[in-house]
Amino acid sequence: MNTATVEAPVRTPTHVEVGRPSIGRLTLVELRKMTDTRAGFWLLALTALGYAALVTVVLFAADPPDRTFYGFFQITLLPSGVLLPVIGILAVTGEWTQRGALTTFTLVPERERVAAAKLLAGVVLAAASVVAGLFFAALGNLAGIAFADGDGSWQLTVGALGSAALFQVVNITMGVAFGMLLMNSPLAIVLYFLLPTVWSVLTSLVGALKTPAQWLDLSVTSMPLTENAMAGSDWAKLAASVGLWVVVPLAAGLVRLLRREVS
Amino acid sequence: MISVEHLTKRYGPHTAVDGVSFRCEAGTVTGFLGPNGAGKSTTMRMICGLTPPTGGAATVDGVPYRRLPNPGRRVGVLLDASAQHPGRTGRETLSLAAQVMGVDRGRVDALLDLVGLDAKAGRKRVRQYSLGMRQRLGLAHALLGDPRVLILDEPANGLDPEGIFWMRTVLRDFADRGGTVLLSSHLLREVEAVADRLVVIGGGRVVADGSKEELLAGSGVRVRGLDPEKLELALAEAGVAATRTPDGALVAQADAETVGRTAAAAGLVLLELRPADGAGLEQLFLELTANGAAR
Numbered sequence: 417m418n419t420a421t422v423e424a425p426v427r428t429p430t431h432v433e434v435g436r437p438s439i440g441r442l443t444l445v446e447l448r449k450m451t452d453t454r455a456g457f458w459l460l461a462l463t464a465l466g467y468a469a470l471v472t473v474v475l476f477a478a479d480p481p482d483r484t485f486y487g488f489f490q491i492t493l494l495p496s497g498v499l500l501p502v503i504g505i506l507a508v509t510g511e512w513t514q515r516g517a518l519t520t521f522t523l524v525p526e527r528e529r530v531a532a533a534k535l536l537a538g539v540v541l542a543a544a545s546v547v548a549g550l551f552f553a554a555l556g557n558l559a560g561i562a563f564a565d566g567d568g569s570w571q572l573t574v575g576a577l578g579s580a581a582l583f584q585v586v587n588i589t590m591g592v593a594f595g596m597l598l599m600n601s602p603l604a605i606v607l608y609f610l611l612p613t614v615w616s617v618l619t620s621l622v623g624a625l626k627t628p629a630q631w632l633d634l635s636v637t638s639m640p641l642t643e644n645a646m647a648g649s650d651w652a653k654l655a656a657s658v659g660l661w662v663v664v665p666l667a668a669g670l671v672r673l674l675r676r677e678v679s
Numbered sequence: 680m681i682s683v684e685h686l687t688k689r690y691g692p693h694t695a696v697d698g699v700s701f702r703c704e705a706g707t708v709t710g711f712l713g714p715n716g717a718g719k720s721t722t723m724r725m726i727c728g729l730t731p732p733t734g735g736a737a738t739v740d741g742v743p744y745r746r747l748p749n750p751g752r753r754v755g756v757l758l759d760a761s762a763q764h765p766g767r768t769g770r771e772t773l774s775l776a777a778q779v780m781g782v783d784r785g786r787v788d789a790l791l792d793l794v795g796l797d798a799k800a801g802r803k804r805v806r807q808y809s810l811g812m813r814q815r816l817g818l819a820h821a822l823l824g825d826p827r828v829l830i831l832d833e834p835a836n837g838l839d840p841e842g843i844f845w846m847r848t849v850l851r852d853f854a855d856r857g858g859t860v861l862l863s864s865h866l867l868r869e870v871e872a873v874a875d876r877l878v879v880i881g882g883g884r885v886v887a888d889g890s891k892e893e894l895l896a897g898s899g900v901r902v903r904g905l906d907p908e909k910l911e912l913a914l915a916e917a918g919v920a921a922t923r924t925p926d927g928a929l930v931a932q933a934d935a936e937t938v939g940r941t942a943a944a945a946g947l948v949l950l951e952l953r954p955a956d957g958a959g960l961e962q963l964f965l966e967l968t969a970n971g972a973a974r
Binding site: 434435436437441442444445448449452453454455510514515516517518519521522523524525526675677678679 | 720724727728729730731744745747748749750751752756758759761762763764765766767771775776778779780781820
């Protein structure tokens with residue numbers, strides 16, 4: 417607090433040209449921001465708890481032939497599929513509701529790079545959730561072999577793994593996109609869960625919407641991903657629904673993010 | 680160095696900032712003064728590329744802020760001490776910024792120490808910080824990248840007198856080593872002690888811009904007579920402009936000799952005659968901003 421201690425950290429202002437932070441570094445920062453708050457910590461803890469709980473349920477409740485590595489792995493897609501998007505939403509809306517945007521965009525004025533880092537951090541988190549899912553599935557399968565007379569098969573195809581990873585990436589990216597567009601945590605979380613549900617209900621009630629629903633209901637079109645059953649027109653349908661629920665809000669959200677005044 | 684040229688910001692029919700221009704040179708502290716709502720914060724946000732201007736431009740070291748490759752290493756910015764995620768600890772807040780800027784992690788602890796936040800305070804979440812602690816954290820954040828320029832919006836808000844004195848020392852020291860400081864305040868007294876230059880803004884326009892001495896010199900002499908009414912009349916007859924202060928004295932726009940001779944010629948007894956100090960500048964500040972707001 418006296419002038420003597422002022423000397424060391426405040427050096428004589430000299431100019432050192434320092435390059436802009438790499439996108440990799442910004443992604444690491446965004447990952448850290450997603451996990452270093454209480455909300456982030458508990459969402460991740462809840463996801464892990466969900467893995468453990470659902471693997472236990474399968475262990476005791478499913479038919480023995482379903483107690484395979486892939487069977488356990490499939491069930492882990494559920495908690496992360498629901499909770500990761502919330503982390504994605506908060507990663508963007510938190511900047512506005514907690515006012516971090518002022519600092520974030522002062523340090524990195526190129527907002528599109530911050531947006532890219534948040535999206536990439538979401539992809540990394542999705543991949544990590546798949547790895548964690550594999551870990552819990554392995555534990556479940558071992559327990560199944562040992563105590564529950566499970567089938568115990570360790571078979572897992574690359575296609576099944578890739579589909580699962582894609583499923584998680586789509587979900588968390590949709591969360592980030594909703595957060596970017598709505599810029600408000602409660603609103604984005606509610607609409608993220610409500611809108612697709614309303615759309616599903618509508619399409620089941622109105623006959624004329626049956627065909628569009630096959631193409632534009634993400635919960636329907638992404639189902640084969642979790643079952644590794646993508647075939648025929650499934651990819652086209654998935655692409656169409658991802659376009660509506662992920663790409664459109666993401667594009668609109670990016671425009672809003674780049675233009676919004678930070679105060 | 681900061682250069683602001685004709686910055687203008689309009690929100691619909693309302694003009695928040697109206698053609699503001701000024702320069703902050705290296706080695707100086709510039710006080711950016713104005714009442715609340717005068718357009719100080721909007722101007723500073725425009726300098727930092729956070730608010731797109733309706734017109735005009737600003738540069739830092741000759742480069743628009745948004746084109747600085749790693750702005751935190753060049754410009755330390757504290758625009759709002761409360762704009763930090765309340766769920767993070769003070770230390771984590773600085774560590775994140777250090778990671779973005781690519782600054783050595785050791786600086787985080789050095790700066791927490793510098794601003795008077797001990798290890799225990801560093802582990803607390805920002806939610807639990809008082810406004811004064813947030814300002815200290817904000818200053819640490821601004822200094823973290825070892826910048827050459829500081830842009831601080833109302834940094835003394837919430838600091839105790841000792842904290843304000845300490846901050847002046849840090850800023851003076853920074854400027855004396857060749858740094859550029861722009862700091863805003865709505866209180867003249869706060870910046871008077873540290874600023875070399877003053878830019879006064881009112882109603883979105885610059886109403887005064889100059890060195891502190893220049894602006895002080897223009898504020899005349901303070902004179903108090905036994906009979907204020909007669910003194911005021913005598914000065915008016917002599918063609919000396921004078922304004923009353925709340926305590927019954929006058930601030931006359933002339934030198935002490937002129938005022939003294941005028942009083943002597945009228946046979947008036949003087950109780951006080953000296954250069955108008957801060958009070959005069961304060962008067963000027965109030966008048967200027969009032970005029971600016973009325974325009």
